[in-house]
Amino acid sequence: MPKFALKALWLENDLAIAVDQVVAKNRSPLTHYFFWPRDDAWEQLKAELESKTWISEVDRIELLNRATELINYWQNGGRNRPISEAQAQFPDILIGGNS
Template sequence: MCKKKEKFQIKTLWLNDVLGIAIDQILNKGNLPLTSYYFWPRNDAWEVIRLELDSKPWILEHERELILQEVTKASNDWKKKRIKKSTRS
């Protein structure tokens, strides 16, 4: 069985106090940035990325939902690691 090729890539910049998230579209000849990096907690990265994805009508609704689910997962993982680290200090 052939695995479906991914169309989008979620890029993260995982730092101690900041999580940067950006979205690229995967093309045959490389990646095309769809969003800038948005940094949590400075801004609501999830909401800003949602607005950017909504402004691109060629991205299907279920693709937007999958992207936002992955953004949520990355954000939650980052928060959990940050909390764990602060409780050890």
Template structure:
């Protein structure tokens, strides 16, 4: 008797990931952290930090450093993204259509 062929389905499990969120306004830009958990949605990890009212980048850095489960590599990536977003906001004067 011939044994039926078995199909092995290799599904890569999607892991929870930390994402940078932002709120683009005319006079401020807000930066915040969320954690996306597959199958469960998004969980806020921080409030929004608003630039230039406060040093949003430093507040974001402190928040990331307080979460030891976020790797140094991921922290650097998120802070670089925050820098890029703040710079883009400053260059555009808060106006998305000015470019």
């Protein structure tokens, strides 16, 4: 059974979110990055996940809920905090960036 995981790029003016498929301990990109707030990353991610009909509704909902939490954290001041704090807050999300 495939598992999925979010990854994010923590940028100065944007938050980029993508999904990887996880098999064993290996990650493979499943989607490209969607940028918030430049675009409506959540809606784009939702549409992309819905287009992959082999992803269960439960998995889609879990990914979208977690993406919502990350977006809310970023826009409510998290973007001005050290990236290490975001990594500690969201240990299940692979977060990289330039801060």
